[in-house]
Amino acid sequence: MDSISQLPDALLLGVLSLLPAKDVVATMILSKRWQFLWMFVPKLIYDDNYQNIEFERLSRFVYRSLLLHEAPVIETLHFIIRPKSNVVDIGVWTRTAVKRCVRELIIEMDCSSSSTAPVMLPRSLYSGCSILVKLKLKKVVLVDVTSPFSFPSLKELSLKSVKYPDEEFVQSLLSNCPVLESLVVKQCPNDNATIFTVKNSSLKSLVLENQDLRYNDIGAGYVIDAPSLEKFKIRDLHEDRFCVIENEMPNIVEADIDVAYGHPGKILSSITSVKHLTLCITSSKDAYPVGLAFCSLVYLEIWTLDTEWSNDLNLLMCVLRDSPNLRALKLEQLDCDGDRSCWMEPSSAPECVIWSLETLELVDYEGAEEEKKVIAFILRNANCLKKATISTESTDPNKRLEMLKELELFPRRSPNCQLAFYYSP
Template structure:
């Protein structure tokens, strides 16, 4: 295999190969330099090309006639075939393929084939069975059909090589009994259907060495599900769930080795219980709301970097929890009463060193600001005295009195602050009347008597609106 530093050379050689094939098609005869390369290098080059183009190289010369059969990567897309040809082409290619180990097998079924054949389960079953017989290491199954195809889970018990499994869209995950996939390290379940909660439990518990799990749900049938995730070696977990949950469903996570966690869109579930995550390095909690009787933020006290895009009105906050390891906090300022959540976090994070406030949306949501005011706390949070060194506020709303008060408070109390940066949206030609007001804001903030005499204040204009 080529070293990673030779990627540019690989692209160059691939380009030469494609040019030679083009010239042969035009009837131009030139010295064949590519064919003189070692077979290992040629197979590596072919592995970077789509399977359809790899097979096309068989007409180049006698040397290339059977070379494609040893390429360890196969990729099929029904969009590139006529309906009656796709099944034949996939089957013929798989039966002719001779590579002892199949590094990856990607199957995308959509368009005309999925409409006419409804993603025939027999075809899918045969193709995946052949892939498992070839000791496949990465399997990606992307099906777009009017009905779901039941994935042949029974094959997992016979696989000792599968390391990555990615299932997308019209796939039904039905696992009536525990499976055994000791080699699986990465599992992505994106917009698939699950028969029941037991299928989820059996699938994940059957992957004892799982290190990365991605769950994406935007729509599913009306089935109450509890995602039980017990994974002793899981390091990265990403859950994006825009399905309106049920009080009888939710997430239960037990991952003692977890380092990176993302929760997004999880809403209206009966539970979202996160247990036993002592090694957590980074957590992102976005748009999570109305979880019954649970304390999501309070279960993350071991985290070192935390991003919050939630409202304290929609999620419970652990008033008695302390984030002893938290050094980096990023918070969104577009949620209701975000400033109260900020103070709760500052009071609970004694070692915080970096604070970033941001509004990544182009238009600020004013809902929640009317009738609500910033109330300066009586006691200064401990982190502002000896630890906070960096304060960044992107898309700072200079016309907001509330944001001005929050910024002033931090500047007046952060004794070890080294840098404070504020970015604002640009003023367009039709808004020249606002220029004077903005200049006034800059002077006011610059004139604040800062607790840190070494604090460097910077004002930046956003380059993207």
């Protein structure tokens, strides 16, 4: 311990930042060197599950440690709270945290409990966080405020299973974050935001998730107006919902689209500048609009779950046709079970397959005829293909050997193309 005590304060504080707050404060008994060091730790984690601490004891500990803490700025303050915790205490903690010049505030309810009672945050959260840069909330309730509020320094905001006063509150919240760059939203049932509107001119990264099948209100969906957006991810499992993008997003570089909407093509039409695209459409019939051009697209990953695999392959060919500079293609979860319509190869290969495609990857290969047709079509036409990687989950070594023999016999247009085949359990 003596040798550790000789280390610089900055290094010791960095080590202490990795520990739960209970252990951080406990170091004060080690020696005079450590007696006051804990008061300047820039990161505090209060977890009321840690070592099965009773909430009453934890509450007293949080009060005292925050009052005694002397760091001019707390870089990260993280509360992990059980649902049975006293919401009054949590409100006081949050008010105390706001006064302590926190740069990153994380409040999350531990969802391992069967209780679903949310934590209600105090109104002071909206008015005293002038230097707050990151705010992450999980399973809490945001209360309405009559006075103006703002987060002038907030750059990252995460709202998971959060409940709001109403839809207007959501719009007001986001509009009062003038430098916001990253937003993560995971909706929950009865969150009072049937139409979740994201309007923010500074936003660069947006993640929207709604995978709870209980939450499928009629007329529910998203409205997005974020012209500076560079990264966009949306996962929505509900066929009757929607996503409206009000203005173009010309700066999109990376997009991950996983929706069950009847017309997802409206989203695709707004992200034509994308370079890295992951696409999963559960109903690909009439999903792809005419006239798109993904001239910047270099990486494409497609997950297709349609019951008619010919629809999936037609969708794939449409995207390939409109992506003249594509260099990498990954196909995943091409479900081949059941009756399938026969896929007809196009009369000519897409331009990107002939002149720019360098890598092909097919995951969960089963050796079905339609799969073999796709692989053979690409290998036969790809002049620049360097590597084709194919993985299977088949546990039968004889079947895997037969798959490999068949694949090796497919003609390859590119003399430099290497075929990699492996088992992926």
